[in-house]
Amino acid sequence: GAVVSQHPSRVICKSGTSVKIECRSLDFQATTMFWYRQFPKQSLMLMATSNEGSKATYEQGVEKDKFLINHASLTLSTLTVTSAHPEDSSFYICSARDRASGALDTQYFGPGTRLTVL
Amino acid sequence: DAKTTQPPSMDCAEGRAANLPCNHSTISGNEYVYWYRQIHSQGPQYIIHGLKNNETNEMASLIITEDRKSSTLILPHATLRDTAVYYCIVRFYGGSQGNLIFGKGTKLSVKP
Numbered sequence: 001g002a003v004v005s006q007h008p009s010r011v012i013c014k015s016g017t018s019v020k021i022e023c024r025s026l027d028f029q030a031t032t033m034f035w036y037r038q039f040p041k042q043s044l045m046l047m048a049t050s051n052e053g054s055k056a057t058y059e060q061g062v063e064k065d066k067f068l069i070n071h072a073s074l075t076l077s078t079l080t081v082t083s084a085h086p087e088d089s090s091f092y093i094c095s096a097r098d099r100a101s102g103a104l105d106t107q108y109f110g111p112g113t114r115l116t117v118l
Numbered sequence: 119d120a121k122t123t124q125p126p127s128m129d130c131a132e133g134r135a136a137n138l139p140c141n142h143s144t145i146s147g148n149e150y151v152y153w154y155r156q157i158h159s160q161g162p163q164y165i166i167h168g169l170k171n172n173e174t175n176e177m178a179s180l181i182i183t184e185d186r187k188s189s190t191l192i193l194p195h196a197t198l199r200d201t202a203v204y205y206c207i208v209r210f211y212g213g214s215q216g217n218l219i220f221g222k223g224t225k226l227s228v229k230p
Contacts, residue, residue, distance in 0.1 A: 004161075034217060043205075044162065044220040093161045095218070107218055109154075109161035 002028045004096050006110035013084055014118055020080045021113045023094030029074035030096035034107065038091040050077055084117040122206045127225040136193040138224050140206030143187045149210055151182060152218065153191045155202040162205065165191065196228045
């Protein structure tokens with residue numbers, strides 16, 4: 001299957017700082033990338049959807065000024081958590097939809113980034 | 119997207135078949151059934167998807183009832199590495215519709 005990578009895999013930061021998480025599709029071009037958040041013992045919750053070259057679409061309740069998403073190319077999307085606070089501590093997971101999959105239209109997920117805000 | 123109902127947890131003996139059920143009684147005609155799994159502290163892994171015919175790949179088989187109101191994911195010979203949370207999701211196929219919306223899934227525990 002297609003490979004999606006995330007960097008970093010784990011980050012610890014101080015309250016008030018900003019953290020950037022990268023998501024890359026390694027062997028395919030992704031027209032659309034998604035960002036999810038998962039709190040302990042809960043399911044994944046979709047935060048936003050981004051298409052290459054256009055603004056991201058945020059789910060209800062997700063602050064777009066706090067979670068900045070940039071999808072500058074068909075293989076890279078970044079999520080920046082601005083002015084992070086302890087309540088932002090979570091497991092952030094990106095996924096990408098393969099542009100060339102045609103009929104398959106399958107979403108592939110990255111390994112996730114564990115963010116801890118002290 | 120239509121909602122799904124899955125049992126919260128299941129156990130399976132190693133080497134036996136694991137049959138994971140999913141109810142999706144409100145599925146519409148152009149919605150597909152997708153299965154993903156998430157091993158602890160990892161991103162979800164795609165398993166299989168189907169519309170109305172049964173599907174099989176190297177990981178699993180997907181059996182969809184004729185009325186499409188339910189389906190079963192079958193792992194033919196479960197191993198300890200199959201211990202994970204399994205998510206059944208229905209979504210529109212293709213285009214900008216139907217982002218994957220995750221429910222609570224079934225926590226499958228494969229025991230020696």
